[in-house]
Amino acid sequence: MSLIILGVVITIIIAAIKGSRAVGGAIIGVFLGGIVGFLLRPSANLVGQLPFGVVVTRGATLTDLDVLFRGTAELSFNYMMVGAIIGAVIFIALAKSLDNKHAATAASPSPSSVPPTSSANKFCTKCGTTLGPEIVFCGGCGTRRN
Numbered sequence: 001m002s003l004i005i006l007g008v009v010i011t012i013i014i015a016a017i018k019g020s021r022a023v024g025g026a027i028i029g030v031f032l033g034g035i036v037g038f039l040l041r042p043s044a045n046l047v048g049q050l051p052f053g054v055v056v057t058r059g060a061t062l063t064d065l066d067v068l069f070r071g072t073a074e075l076s077f078n079y080m081m082v083g084a085i086i087g088a089v090i091f092i093a094l095a096k097s098l099d100n101k102h103a104a105t106a107a108s109p110s111p112s113s114v115p116p117t118s119s120a121n122k123f124c125t126k127c128g129t130t131l132g133p134e135i136v137f138c139g140g141c142g143t144r145r146n
Contacts, residue, residue: 021095021096021098021099022092022095022096022099024095025088025091025092025094025095026088026091026092026095028087028091029084029087029088029089029090029091029092030084030085030087030088031084031087032087032091033083033084033085033086033087033088033090034080034081034083034084034087035083036083036087037079037080037082037083037084038052038055038076038079038080038083040079040083041055041075041076041079041080042072042075042076042079043072044069044072047069049076050069050073050076054069054073055073055076055077055080056077056080057073058070058073058074058077059071059072059073059074124138124140124141124143124145125143125146126138126141126143127140127143129141131145
């Protein structure tokens with residue numbers, strides 16, 4: 001059963017990543033943050049940390065004296081949810097920064113698309129001052145570049 005759930009989760013993650021980095025990042029962040037929150041959950045007195053099934057149900061399945069651990073189960077569930085939310089926010093931010101970085105590199109021209117400057121225009125024809133490729137007028141004498 002857990003292999004089926006794992007397969008479904010992996011399929012959802014792959015589909016989300018192909019669709020949008022932010023959605024994929026959110027899904028991955030929710031799972032990883034939930035796992036971290038589960039691992040950092042508080043422990044109950046004399047018992048230690050409660051099992052996953054008890055935490056996920058917030059202690060609803062506890063009976064008899066185990067009902068005393070319901071508060072710890074609810075707190076552990078809250079740790080999982082906070083971890084999932086923080087994980088989603090972090091991974092969405094990472095995905096957005098990757099998208100911005102990718103957009104910036106796509107917008108910058110490649111070296112092959114920049115026209116080469118002729119060596120005749122690197123210096124002023126009147127005074128010989130070195131000119132950059134974007135300079136229109138010579139800074140030394142004010143002559144317009146050819």
